[in-house]
Amino acid sequence: MVTTFEVEEMLVPHAHATATMRAAVFHGVDDIRVEEVPKPHAGPGQAVIRVTMTTICGTDLHIARGEYPVKPGLIIGHEPVGVIEELGIGVTGYAVGERVIVGAITPCGQCNACLSGKLSQCGHGSGYEAIGGWRFGNTINGAQAEYLLVPSAQANLAKIPDGVTDEQVVLLTDIASTGIGGAESGGVRIGDAVAVFGQGPIGLCASLGAKLMGASIVIGVDGDDNRILFARKMGVDVVLDDRIVDVVDEIRKLTGGTGVDVAIEALGEQSTFENALRVLRPGGTLSSLGVYSGKLQVPYEAFAAGLGDHRIVTTLCPGGKERMRRLIEMVRRGKLDLRPLITHRFKLADINEAYKLFGSRADGVMKVAITP
Amino acid sequence: MVTTFEVEEMLVPHAHATATMRAAVFHGVDDIRVEEVPKPHAGPGQAVIRVTMTTICGTDLHIARGEYPVKPGLIIGHEPVGVIEELGIGVTGYAVGERVIVGAITPCGQCNACLSGKLSQCGHGSGYEAIGGWRFGNTINGAQAEYLLVPSAQANLAKIPDGVTDEQVVLLTDIASTGIGGAESGGVRIGDAVAVFGQGPIGLCASLGAKLMGASIVIGVDGDDNRILFARKMGVDVVLDDRIVDVVDEIRKLTGGTGVDVAIEALGEQSTFENALRVLRPGGTLSSLGVYSGKLQVPYEAFAAGLGDHRIVTTLCPGGKERMRRLIEMVRRGKLDLRPLITHRFKLADINEAYKLFGSRADGVMKVAITP
Amino acid sequence: MVTTFEVEEMLVPHAHATATMRAAVFHGVDDIRVEEVPKPHAGPGQAVIRVTMTTICGTDLHIARGEYPVKPGLIIGHEPVGVIEELGIGVTGYAVGERVIVGAITPCGQCNACLSGKLSQCGHGSGYEAIGGWRFGNTINGAQAEYLLVPSAQANLAKIPDGVTDEQVVLLTDIASTGIGGAESGGVRIGDAVAVFGQGPIGLCASLGAKLMGASIVIGVDGDDNRILFARKMGVDVVLDDRIVDVVDEIRKLTGGTGVDVAIEALGEQSTFENALRVLRPGGTLSSLGVYSGKLQVPYEAFAAGLGDHRIVTTLCPGGKERMRRLIEMVRRGKLDLRPLITHRFKLADINEAYKLFGSRADGVMKVAITP
């Protein structure tokens, strides 16, 4: 985790650039301004895309509120859909004008972490630097802008097929990839029972991922009326309101006393983490997607019920154009439709209103679409 | 493969038994007779079930035609649904009168093969005897009878929940388990493209398995009008008629030139095996379910396109009550409905008519249900 | 975890038995008595072995001290080597007089947990009862006796080849299986760097397991002179004394700043658990063998360095005759020699002295051999 301000210098727009663009720039806590900044240019191996749609992530809220530190002056956002504007030397197989998405995580594909299959732990070239693959709107300029500079473009530009719209793919860049990744990390098998704690956008995508992998029952858990409604609407088999029912008891009952094969935590709280452990069958897997703060307590009598064999796996949004390609195929073939999650639409100029609405959870908001 | 007649003596009905039952007995090529035979009794660790429904498998046809040798006098069939009639000593957690299914493969759970997770290679106790887990209607009496003696009952009786009918589960005992197992062995991931060669009952179940695991496109291939019709009806995304189209070309086109991630062979012919290899993308997996005869030729220039990294996996119907339980859950939760495949129904007394129809593929037959 | 006294009634020696034997019986805290008790008989599916060697486990110390509750009257111990004395009906492929070992965990092979490959979570027949596979000296009579009743004998009797001695195999029954299992669960690959926290008998076996799997460097950590000495003697590549060095710093240095691919925790303390997380490279695996008490705190900033992708797996001694067979093969072929760990030898009659020595860690004791 990046705990100090850090900006990767090579990717900062050149001071002498003359063309400009509009972008949402972080200036401090609760101070995001849409302003004119230099338009980026593509160096070797990079690309610039003209952003046609993006969205706001829960992580962006943490940044706006100062809970996750980024350097003032940074353009935020990490969920881009766009059109290729410029290709740096060395990027092949693409043409200016092609429509693409880029994942929130932008692995280089060429460091030790990437080459051993850990794309989200990308070390940006040489080794295992633990910088991590998340750079957009974190250590380099992000997607809430008119143009976006894409590092390691060869590994990250995923083409959008004809007939597929921006709204169909914008949520693939992060929440669908992360949520579905949580189901994949959990190793869901045909016939498994799965519980997903938290039915916000990522948790809901985890529920859909478990369904796509063949779970016999997906049990969603939340305590927010709107999210419960959405989970039911999107086809989660059973949705439990944790304000009303004893979730652990209820899940045990639903699984004939056995517990679930896979529990997915998508909220990041101590209580949901503990409940996720408590509802696991012996030998089950806890797939953890939530971002916890401080120390997390593992109730070992639950962890090791029957003395063990549980697995806990954590998943950060896996990126790369190949993963985006597979998800785009699901959309194109009609197997995954996340458009209902996009409840509100804003222009980039009005992004502060979008932040306000998204942060308030008012008016049934799930995800917002931002267009230029 | 058992190439000589073999009957496991300990499981032959005792000569002194007085109660009798009706059963379909193999007497020789094209000579199956429904006749009165001794009713079995349950020894230690065994159970007897009263068969309420069974079906006929393609393998039974091979037996009837003398293409797969079994000992004259054997009761054939390996797909039982029934009610527990008698429990041998040492079988716990069950009660007479409970409804159960038993898989075609009856692993003991206690030999070296089973304990290392290779249930279909069960060695019946001690080691890795390569006898294999398939016993019903092969080396011991089978399911096309009023009563069935179940070996290793503790590992093989899978309870049927209330509200689930015999017709809903009878195909889980073999074809669904085998077909879905082929998709599982192939390692289908969310977004993968999958081709399934052969859309008979097993191939169709393989197609459904690939869909259940999240394939973005499942391409079924067959050359039989009825099977093509069924595949479309059951939701296979694209069904190719190999009498009309160049399958390899067409599949390449459907996958943007890349080939499929997983190809499943469910017919057992040289040509489909070769085509399955030819449509694989570099690094793809061929999951082989077909039963080939004689020498199979691997066209190495296809096998090793780009010098390799293909995998070929073979799958025999995996058994055991845990697998049956997971599949039953899919049925119970409405995620898997194979009833449309049961096109015809017969009484045990008329099983020769059922064999005739099933063998002829006439009248749109896919699977037949046999009841007492 | 069993938190109340529980004895499985069907396996209690019959009251009317007339033959007797000597056994170490738990009567209360610090009150183990070697006394005359009924000799067991083999029911269906069971076997009786005449114990020729056994040992004392750290878990037995917890029992003796009252830290892990068992019912007074229970014979303790779970690491048997012996000779088959009696075979119950239904057990095939064995003969009275054959030498065998039996793992500490005695899976039935026939419940849902076993049939899905989770042998240590054995539910004893029907389902996933979370009773767990550990029964000897826990819920049924154990191995510190002249004779031992073995449940699910077919799945648990592993033959000892000629020329292999009792001392060569006695530690396979638990510590070697558990320790090596920790390396296996961790997924050690050729060339990996591995750190093992705790170099007691189990931690040392985990170190040896990592070496056997091809680790390029195994770093053992302990703070006990004798254990450090033993680890060096047994070939652990680097042994760190955590009383002297900053373990996290030192391991980072030894791995060129990257951290280890796999960390194994074999002590069960908060500090070693945290350190194990801190020395992991991004995307690495923590394999947890230690038995923790109370709540375990996960320092999330370490758990999720770089926002994630760590795995935590827990392992309970995997059992079953197939696993024992593989480990016996390692011994027979000279690839695994644990005899140096057996530092002291006692007669069963003197087992209280053995407990005292083993509990005190005096005189360089690592493991004790107990013979009749």
Next chain:
Amino acid sequence: MVTTFEVEEMLVPHAHATATMRAAVFHGVDDIRVEEVPKPHAGPGQAVIRVTMTTICGTDLHIARGEYPVKPGLIIGHEPVGVIEELGIGVTGYAVGERVIVGAITPCGQCNACLSGKLSQCGHGSGYEAIGGWRFGNTINGAQAEYLLVPSAQANLAKIPDGVTDEQVVLLTDIASTGIGGAESGGVRIGDAVAVFGQGPIGLCASLGAKLMGASIVIGVDGDDNRILFARKMGVDVVLDDRIVDVVDEIRKLTGGTGVDVAIEALGEQSTFENALRVLRPGGTLSSLGVYSGKLQVPYEAFAAGLGDHRIVTTLCPGGKERMRRLIEMVRRGKLDLRPLITHRFKLADINEAYKLFGSRADGVMKVAITP
């Protein structure tokens, strides 16, 4: 497989280059000439290394003999050790003068194949083009030269630690990576029995790989006196001479009748492929490394003994700097020493003598070292 002459134009030395170097150039069948050619320069993302040691591969013999077609004018060889001479723009974390090895396969890390973990199937950028990752001495100039242009340098330069010599690492670039990769693909577990057919350099490395992964017994098979001798010298547990013994019978005996868990084919002949299948236990894995020609016949009655569950995996040398790094660590820590395999040494100027000796298998030659 590349079946027509093909040279990737962007990587051909520029015609206007003025500096020259000595290199082994393929001019036609049995016509390799050491001659003066333009010295390469590093474009974006590329590097030039000064080759300090290389070797000759069996594949180079196929090229020299015209059995594998390459374009006349191509510099051959694919096993480079060297010193960084020049770094193209965009390559970071390296310095001119650093010692490195580069694998025979040079994955880009940024195409769909690489990003899904199939490095040896690298599509060089965009997708799954099935060109394959092997480029050196195949589609671009190779390593039997004074200087070598390295594509995708960021993903392929693996640093050599101080104190490690060229001779210690030269065989890691291909044969050790391929041979050990065959053991890894086979999934060798602690205690497994493994048979390796062919004990040439790659087969011998497969044997060593199986040992490193914890096999209880590795059985090498060959029919060449020198190779049998080498296999014994390098520590293969049992070496069978297939001119003298019935290999299938003997391996069955050595494994107590069961067969091996993993068979590795490293010769590429019909007979060894069949034998490898015949010695597998039910459910075992055949890992195929040999390069077959024409149609390969699978004796299905062996493939499907007991009706199945065999796996056949093929492995092409996996590349990338991370894999090289792990292997280098094994060498540096003294766990892998392949120096005994280097039996002869030549200067680049005398490489035709080296080809002649290596091709003749005379004088006990296993591998030759070529230095400038």
